[in-house]
Amino acid sequence: MARFRRVETPHTDWCTRDHRCGVNEHRSADIIADAAGGRAIITRVRAADVDYAEIRIRVPLSRSESAAREQLGTALHLCRELLTAVAAIMPSALARRTDRWAIGRQAA
Numbered sequence: 001m002a003r004f005r006r007v008e009t010p011h012t013d014w015c016t017r018d019h020r021c022g023v024n025e026h027r028s029a030d031i032i033a034d035a036a037g038g039r040a041i042i043t044r045v046r047a048a049d050v051d052y053a054e055i056r057i058r059v060p061l062s063r064s065e066s067a068a069r070e071q072l073g074t075a076l077h078l079c080r081e082l083l084t085a086v087a088a089i090m091p092s093a094l095a096r097r098t099d100r101w102a103i104g105r106q107a108a
């Protein structure tokens, strides 16, 4: 019988240090952005030695099937652009940034 062994990792400076953290996964408080009747929730996660942003988005769709399909296509396109834009940010670029979009946003 196979045995799984997970190595415990310490809490981070940004994780919630509560039930949301696991043995080797640490999670921040949710950061919420509301707009146009929808909601986006971003959670910073460290799983083992990898950090990533978990993003959940609820987007209201039109009752018109054709409009809903157009909205889904637009959402997919923008998700690809988001992934590309975030991946393009390099540590050297962060030092030059003066805008901090997340400051002042609601955290849950």
Ligand SMILES: [Zn+2]
Pocket: 010, 011, 012, 015, 016, 017, 018, 021, 022, 025, 026, 027
């Ligand atoms: Zn933690």
